[in-house]
Amino acid sequence: VFDQMPERSVVSWTALLSGYSQKGYSEEALMVFSAMHWAGVNANQYTYGSALRACTSLMCSNRGKQIQGCIQKGRFAENLFLQSALVDLHSKCGKMEDACYVFESMSERDVVSWNAMIGGYAVQGFAGDAFRMFRSMLRGGMIPDSFTLGNVLKASIQGSYLMKVSQIHA
Missing domain, CATH: 1.25.40 (Serine Threonine Protein Phosphatase 5, Tetratricopeptide repeat)
Structure with a gap:
């Protein structure tokens, strides 16, 4: 056609x-x-x-x-x-440096942009940065969605963070 x-x-x-x-x-x-x-x-x-x-x-x-x-x-x-x-x-x-540059230059952010950063950090193995972004998102009044929580879970599975998650559930 x-x-x-x-x-x-x-x-x-x-x-x-x-x-x-x-x-x-x-x-x-x-x-x-x-x-x-x-x-x-x-x-x-x-x-x-x-x-x-x-x-x-x-x-x-x-x-x-x-x-x-x-x-x-x-x-x-x-x-x-x-x-x-x-x-x-x-x-x-x-x-991640390029992602941060774009993210920091944004005059407005929504849950999708936050999820991209949190998910990026989680996938790249930077769990601490993923949690830092998640806390910043919450402090800024943004409400997480199921994708946010999935990304935080991915970050939680890494290294010592898994121990922290298991202590929370114990």
């Missing part, structure tokens, strides 16, 4: 890109993103979000950084959805 379209808009490009990304065809999604760019179509927040999801799935931090540059140059630099996706990308790729 896409190939038969006489004119392709950002909506049609993004639908194709998002479809590939959601179904796990991340490399194909990024090829569509590149083709869209070369066709001269400007991306929107949904396009960038789907491209970042593909980068995260592929653990492709270099490509994610390129997309981050496009986001920051455009009108989406303050977009909460995209900033959270960038935190998630960097943290899952083991680039």
Whole structure:
């Protein structure tokens, strides 16, 4: 259908890109993103979000950084959805300094952005930092969700924190 379209808009490009990304065809999604760019179509927040999801799935931090540059140059630099996706990308790729930079530069944070940081620290083996972020989240009045609690549990399973959890339940 896409190939038969006489004119392709950002909506049609993004639908194709998002479809590939959601179904796990991340490399194909990024090829569509590149083709869209070369066709001269400007991306929107949904396009960038789907491209970042593909980068995260592929653990492709270099490509994610390129997309981050496009986001920051455009009108989406303050977009909460995209900033959270960038935190998630960097943290899952083991680039916690980059994740922290994006997180700290956010003018607004939601539970998704907090979860990206807490989960990133937990996955990367920084349990103490995950707990520190969780406490900061609570002090800031943010209400945790099931993903937050799952991330805290992941952090708890590591090393001496498992002992602390078992002492709480004893």
